Amino acid sequence: MxxxxxxxxxxxxxxxxxxxxxxxxxxxxxxxxxxxxxxxxxxxxxxxxxxxxxxxxxxxxxxxTKAALFEAIMERIWEAGPDAPASPLASTLPVREALRGIGRDYARLLRAPGVEGLFRVIVAEVNRFPELGRALYERGKKPYLDRLHVQLQAAAADGAVSIADIPLAARQLLGMINDLIFWPRLLVKDLPVTDEDVARVVDEAVETFLARYGRSA
CATH class of the missing domain: 1.10.10.60 (Homeodomain-like)
Structure with a gap:
């Protein structure tokens, strides 16, 4: 056979x-x-x-549905970016290095390929399709705010920072980063931002943040 x-x-x-x-x-x-x-x-x-x-x-x-299709596109961007754990744990690194790490992760997400164009679509359509804006916040910025909240709470407990309003402080730190790395590129097409630019922006944002809130950082 x-x-x-x-x-x-x-x-x-x-x-x-x-x-x-x-x-x-x-x-x-x-x-x-x-x-x-x-x-x-x-x-x-x-x-x-x-x-x-x-x-x-x-x-x-x-x-x-069209919403499912758009969500899948954004999901691909989130997957291409750095991991942001659903239940973030405080890093054991010194506060300065921990904040730099979160800032660099956030900056990498903001520089993911195609992200500016799709954000322009969301901004243009958010009044008629508010679910787009909610999904952008929940999957884009919120995970990094959550990581910062946990990190800053741990740093405050250790005496490394003194912060009366941690949610506000977390937004201030991310705001210093996206104001220089993301928003100019959202408004000016093909505006170059180098890796060296990103490193400098993140480092300076963290130093400014610690000058305001740090104790023994």
Missing amino acids: TSRPARAPGGLAAYQARVVAEKRRAILDAAAAAFLQSGYDGTTLEAVARRAGVSTGTLFKRFP
Whole structure:
């Protein structure tokens, strides 16, 4: 009896998974381009399907609504950025280094590819689609504020800082970073911001913060 050749382990499954991933990537790339070109309200799922080269059935199966599609695009940006734990723990590093680490992570998120353009879409459409703004805050800025709250509470307990209003102080620190790294690029297309610029902005923000709140930092 002739034996059949052995199938490569996971060969078919791996191929199918690769096809699914490629279609998803094509859909999200096409959707991002469509949202940037036509805005949130002006983009249709049918137009995205044509641009991606897939059937409308394939797109609707994966993303039944425009909101789900836009959320998936933003999710891809969050995934490409640094990890922000859901339940952040205070770092054991000295407060200066811990704050620099959070600031650099936040800056990397703000510089993720395509983030400025999609933020422009959200800003333009937030009055009609407030869920976009809520999702942006919950997945974008809030995790870093949460990390700062925990870190600053621990630093205050150790006597390294003296802060009467920790939520306000956390916003002040992130504000010093995004005011120089993100907002100019949101308003001026293709404005260059180098890694050296980012390091200097974060370091100076932390030093300014500690000059105001630090004790033994």
